[in-house]
Each structure stands twice: as structure tokens, then as C-alpha cells.
Amino acid sequence: MRKLGVIVFGASVFEYHDDLKNPRFANSAREFKKTIVDSTILADFETETLDLYNKSLSVSETLDRIHDFVGREFDDIIAYYCGHGDVGLRDGDYGVFLRRSNRERRHTLINFPSLIKGIKRTALRKRVYFILDACYAGSAVSEMETMDAGGTEALIGRRLMETVQDNGSGTAVLAASGRFGAALAKTEDRLTLFTGAFIKCLQEGIAHKTDAPAFSWLDIKDEVVRATQDRLGPNAPIPTLMSYSDSASDITRTSFFSNRAFVPRADGGKDGSWTTLDDRVTEHLYWKSISDESPVFVLEDFLTKFPNGIFSKPARAFLLRQIKLLDEKAIEEYLLDHPRSAVLETLEQRLGTLKWSRLKDGTELAEIEQFVRRFTRSEFVVDASLLIASIRTAQVHQRPPLDIASANSALSDALKAPIEDLKVANSPDMKEPASGEITQPLLASTERNPTKGILSRGGILLAAFVITLLVGLAGKFYSDGTDTAAREAKFSRDLAMAGNDVSTLKRIVDDCKKASCAVLSEASRRLADAQAAVEAAAREQQFRNDLAAAGTDVPKLKRLVDDCKKASCAVLSEANRRLADAQAAVEAAA
Secondary structure: OEEEEEEEEEOOOOOOOHHHOOHHHHHHHHHHHHHHOOOOOOOOEEEEEEEOOOOOOOHHHHHHHHHHHHOOOOOEEEEEEEEEEEEOOOOOOEEEOOOOOEOOEHHHOEEHHHHHHHHHHHHOOOEEEEEEEEEEOOHHHHHHOOOHHHHHHHHHHHHHHHHOOOOOOEEEEEEOOOHHHOOOOOOOOOOOHHHHHHHHHHHHOOHHHOOOOEEEHHHHHHHHHHHHHHHHOOOOOOOEEEEEOOOOOOOOOOEEEEOOOOOOEOOOOOOOOEOOOOHHHHHHHHHHOOOOOOOHHHHHHHHHHOOOOOOHHHHHHHHHHHHOOOOHHHHHHHHHHOOOOOOHHHHHHHHHHHHHHHHOOOOOHHHHHHHHHHOOOOOOHHHHHHHHHHHHHHHHHOOOOOOHHHHHOOOOHHHHHHHHHHHHHOOOOOOOOOOOOOOOOOOOOOOOOOOOOOOOHHHHHHHHHHHHHHHHHHHHHHHHHHHHHHHHHHHHHHHHHHOOOHHHHHHHHHHHHHHOOOOHHHHHHHHHHHHHHHHHHHHHHHHHHHHHHHOOOHHHHHHHHHHHHHHOOOOHHHHHHHHHHHHHHHHHHO
């Protein structure tokens, strides 16, 4: 078994430059050190590590320890640096920072080309691989903007080529550098961009090489390029891999790392049977059969099986691209077939947009009201509520005029009697009153009154009273209808604009109960959801407060992780990471 020596050095804290502090550097170095010694990744090696990261050592002390370590009986050496780099004004003056480095004193930085030369001389016939995860820091950046890929390969190359003697060995440098020398450490990431992609490749393997049990340094460089470009696009930093050797062999092209994505055959390929596959391998095999033209049911099935898999994001993108082509009816049918779709929220949003596009110029009141009830979070719900109020008001004012027969049916029996008396009194067949009877007909005959057919004073008053009453009832009929429509419209509008504000929703529910409004059920549901959301937010904030208070206390962090798992809290991932870091720190201290 070959012996591998691993050197980890650099810094994330700087005694003379507090502004350069970056915890992602320390996380990256710690993760690299843990991963590189995994026997399932470097199966053919017996590994020993020299950890100088964040050590408060001078340049000479650091170099002495490195050279002493390299001089031991190793077949291969990997030297990993993570931190800040700085370019001096002289040709070839590329230095990297240690914890005690001072930018104003160049001798306190390690000259990286000189370091490579020195290690190579000490390493004799060993294969040596350098990993440089660094960027430029300081005012010298503006002087070096034209240097391609961070400039490290040009600086190192000019100082190294004449010193390399092969004899079965060689030297390679993998540099995480991009345009203008910026190796990225994004704020939302726990590791640097380069080391994060490098570690992920080692831990998960190369998905498109499932038939290869191992891969080379060149393979891992290509995979890091692919991963960073998939994430950041064509402007992503491009790592460089340089190999220096006098022979025809290239140490960057020989197999070095075990490929965890490799799918082994049960019998070595003799009878065609396969071993049991884990989820990661199964996902890789499934994904190989998928393209952007795959049927939607295939994409839904893939996302159901691997909702958080390596290829879940492109699968979701393929699915969304096809959904954008569906019309309203097709989406309705799709939701019936896939009620738990992986892109359910997007489907609902698109369906709401399509429905409103059809309903906004119509007068189908029932369907518009159903739209408001179903799509409560739609951006069009306020417009829909206003449209409902407009339709109701229009319906009230467009009712046909009241006729007397209809109005009479609404009058009380007390009013009907005088009207009947009025009709009898004005009848031409009305008999003369008996002798001595005092009677004043409302309508006199032509013989007694030349104004036959004209109401007498009493008849006029009674008729005026009836007409006034009918007009009042009609006015109240129209007024009540208009007021009800306006009131319902106001409740709908207020509910749509309330959002998730608990106090506003409480007020709407209380007012709605008094007025028996039509949106009471929806308002009550919205209030319950909003109260639940507030309680959930309070719980999450408490978890965050507890996490901040826990610091690096391992027992507290363990207890927090356990509680967080039960409640499925949002800080579980961060709590797990903090716990792992705290446990690693305890182990390192021990």
C-alpha cells in the first residue's frame, strides 16, 4: 500500500489584518482534512496528515515543519493551502498569508513558487500535488488585473519548470483562481466555492462516470469546473491544473481517487447481475434516461423519488418548462392527476393567472367568487373582489321596475282593506245609501258631481299615502340591495388586503360576524392560518436565539439538535453544522 503525506496549511484569522478574517477558510480546511483521509476515497493509500492550519508560526517555522514532514517515507505528497494570496511588485513575487503574516513585510508571507521548488527538492522521487485555494488581497490587485486565471500558473511556471526532474515522479498544481485573481467564498456558503466543489466531487463521485471505479486529478478539475459553471454560469471562476514533468507521462491523468458514483457488477460483469444499489447510484442511473423532453409524469416520478437529490434542480427546471406550455384546462387536469406535484405552488400560481385572464372582463359572479375563495394569495384577488362588488351593484340597479300587483303582495292586510273600499266606493253600480244614512262617496256620479271619476279630498289623501308607501318600499328595496353589495365588496376587499396581519383579520372576523357577511368562513380560516404562522415564527426565533446562546457548548447543541428534529425547525442544518464544528474542535483540542 502506498503512503500518502497530506499537508494542510494557511489561515482564516490574521493577527495583523483583522479585515481579512474569513471563517469559510477554516471550514474548508477542516472539511478537506477530514475528507482526504477517508479510506473509501483513497483506498490504495495509507495517509498521514501534518496540520498547520491557523497555527501561530513564523514563515521559517512553517517551512521547517513542512520540509521535515516531506522528507519522510512517503510515496506521494498533497499540500493544501486555503487563505489569502498577495502579489508583490516584483516578477514572480506571489505570496500566501499565514496567521502571523503582515502585508507590509513581504518576508512574513510564504513565496509560493519558492515553496514548490523547495518541497520538490526535498520530495526527491515522490509525486507531489499542490492545491491552492487562494485569491489576491491588497492594493497589488489592481496592478495584476491582466493576469489570466489569477496569474498563479504564470508565476509558478516561470520559477518551476527548470527545477523539475521526473524519474517516475512529477509535480502538479491545482489552483482555484478566476478572472482578476478572485477565488470566491460566497456569503451563503459554509465552504469556499472551489473547496466546496472539490469536496463534493470526492464525497459523491462523478455521476457521468458510473462505469469508472476511479478518476484522475484532471477528472476532478473538470468536474469542479462543471459544478461551478452550473451554479454561476459562464462567468464562474475557472480552476487551472498544471503538470510539470520531463517524461511523456502526466501524473494528472492517472487514476488517483476512488469514484463513489461507480456502479459495481455483482460478478465483475460475467452473468449480467448487479449488486444492490443505494439511493445515490439509483438516482444517477435514473437521471441518465432523462432529458428536457421527458414526459411530465416521468419528471414528477423522478422528483417524488429524489426530491432533494443531486439532479432535483435540473429535473424541476425541465418540468417547469413544460408546465409553462399548458393552458387552464390542461393544468386543472394535471392537478387532478398530480395533487402532490413537486411544483404545486407554481402550478397554482399559473392556474390563477390563466383563470383571471379569462374572468377579468366577464360577469360570471359565482365563478369570480370561487376564484377569490380558492386563490387567496393571488396577486389578482383584490381586483377580483372589486369586480364582484361592481357586478352586484350593477345587478341591483338593473332590476325591472316594480308593478302595482307585485307591490300589493308586500302590503299589510290593513292597507289592502282601504284600497278595496276605495274600489267599491267608486264603482258605477254602487247603490244609493239608505234614507238618513250619512255617506260621502269618494267618487260622485255625473248627476251629482260634474267631476265624475275624479278623487274626492279623502280619496286623494288615501291614494297619496299608498303611493308614498309604495315608493318608500321600492326605495328601501333598491337601497338595501345596493348597501348589501357595497358592504360585501368592502369585506372582500379588506380581506384581500389584510394579508397575514392577525389584528386586521381579527377585526374583519368580528365585523363580519355582526353583519353575517359572505366571507366569514374564509376570513376565519385566514385568521387561523395567520395565527399558526405567527406561533411558528416565534418558535423558529426561539430556536435561533437558543442556537446563538449555545455557542460551542456541545451538550447544549446536542439538546438543541434533538429538539429541532422533533419540531422540524428551519435551523436544524445550521445546528448540525455547529455541533459538528464544536465536536471537531473538542477532538482537536484533545
